[in-house]
Amino acid sequence: MVHFYKTATILERNDGLVQQVYPVNIESLHALLGNIPRSTGILPEHVIAMGRHDGRDLIIKYVPPKRRNLITTESNKPKPISIVTPPLVWSGCGTVYRIYALNSTAWPNENTMLYHSPFPNVYSNGTICWGDTGNALQAANRTIDTMLDRFFTSVFASHLNNSRSRSNPGSVVKFWETITNDDAYPLGDLLPANIRLIELLEGEGYANTR
Known part of the structure; x- marks a missing residue:
């Protein structure tokens, strides 16, 4: 040692x-x-940065806007909603994953301010409440996109549904219902998370999952 x-x-x-x-x-x-051979291997598309924090791999990637078919619950019944999601920052360290939104489609830099992602089931510090979707996989090249897919294909309940929209602070899902025909997510509706990208790069907040 x-x-x-x-x-x-x-x-x-x-x-x-x-x-x-x-x-x-x-x-x-x-x-x-x-002289020690080393390689990152093939990186997932749109990776912003990779590193290590507390002995665990740390991966941060940019997720461009995309129309997605999301599932919510209404009266305990699944309800599909199709919206274009905003540009996002998705990161994983160990089994802790965090998601934030960006108010621009430009490639971010260290000082880029992050915004609360407009989804339920996400704590105020960006970490995910996985509910009954199973244990999170260790963040790695081969799993970072798998966990992102799991997030978007999970059922979005009313848990942590508030304080995610300027227009409808009580329920971001209610706001979704007003933008199903929009070609882009209204970035002006996003709320600041008071965190910069550099803080994710430095590994802050991964020990605290809430």
Whole structure:
């Protein structure tokens, strides 16, 4: 195990029952690590960034506007609604996933302000309430899109349905019913989430799921 300190880099290893500690030359360590083969593999489309946080993969991707057939419940019966969803930011770290909206279709930068995604079943910090859809998969190249599909094909209940729309703060689903024929989501209806993209990139908020 390598420990990095401000004044030294230390290698710790166990030789049988004996624990030994050595100072390490940082240039030698850099040269050694530079020869280790590494690759991200094939990345999903529209990936904004990838990294590691608390020993877990962190993946953030841009989701462009798209007409989607969403399922809601009314009197405990499934009800389909077709709307064009706004541009979104979808991220996963470990088994925690977060979703936000953007008020522009432009590719975001670190200082881009994020907005509450206009969907029920999402906590105020962007994390997902999966309900009875099953355990979330570990975020990785091969699973990030799978979990996004699971989110959009789940049934959107009335849980966390409020404070997602300027026009109808009591129910974003009621707002959906007014935009079924729109070619684009009215971005002016989105509410700010008081968070910038850089905070997702730095891994903030993934330990707290609410």
